[in-house]
Amino acid sequence: MIKFRDLPDDHPDLAYSPLLRAAVLTLRYAEDNGGIGLTQAKAFKRTFVKWAAEHFDWPGMSSEELFRYNKVLNEYDFPPLELLHFLLLELKLGRHYKGEFRATKLGKTLAQQEGRLFDTVIPFYVLNIDHSSYGRFDEKPMGNWDVWLNVLNVEMDSGATDHDLYQVFYGNDASWRERAAFASCVLLPLEWSGLVFRKDTNRDGQNERHYFKSPLWRSVLKLDTNEALKGARPH
Known part of the structure; x- marks a missing residue:
């Protein structure tokens, strides 16, 4: 929970x-x-x-x-x-x-x-x-917030692109609509809440969105993976 x-x-x-x-x-x-x-x-x-x-x-x-x-x-x-x-x-x-x-x-x-x-x-x-209710599409990504937040807690510790984050959860075989649904229903609510922030870059003519945990994420969220991160960080 x-x-x-x-x-x-x-x-x-x-x-x-x-x-x-x-x-x-x-x-x-x-x-x-x-x-x-x-x-x-x-x-x-x-x-x-x-x-x-x-x-x-x-x-x-x-x-x-x-x-x-x-x-x-x-x-x-x-x-x-x-x-x-x-x-x-x-x-x-x-x-x-x-x-x-x-x-x-x-x-x-x-x-x-x-x-x-x-x-x-x-x-x-x-x-x-229901974050799909105000998005561009009706699709909802498979998963729940307990899984999403605990995995993102680890994967975004040093930042990650939306493409890389999608792959962690769902693999490579996905349509652009499925990736957009994940961004709309998972990443956007976290961004609007202030728990993550985004930096957009252009690499070889391709736009990339990089997501990072904000200080607010670290202050407010109690997650199972917090202890694992503490052990992984150098003292």
């Missing part, structure tokens, strides 16, 4: 989580502004989507990048915000009321307690959400 360690609200490694940062900003914005306006389809209005794109500092999705392809931004044009909206409602940290999104009492409290907010949002997001 995967366990997350409790971190104090001022723990510096919490800053590595884009999703936590976005949750804090959204809940505080809702409280400070008396709510966030909703469209008739119950999505955040464009005014807030624009604000979120400018303030979330989301890796690979700067406001400049997003507006390069869109004259205006709707919630679905900014996938992390669309996901966050769902999570805040699902976890009862926010609610819809009279055409607005408002932070609940619990949401207002946790917006000031980042360690507790992380513990509420991130394990639920990583371990309990």
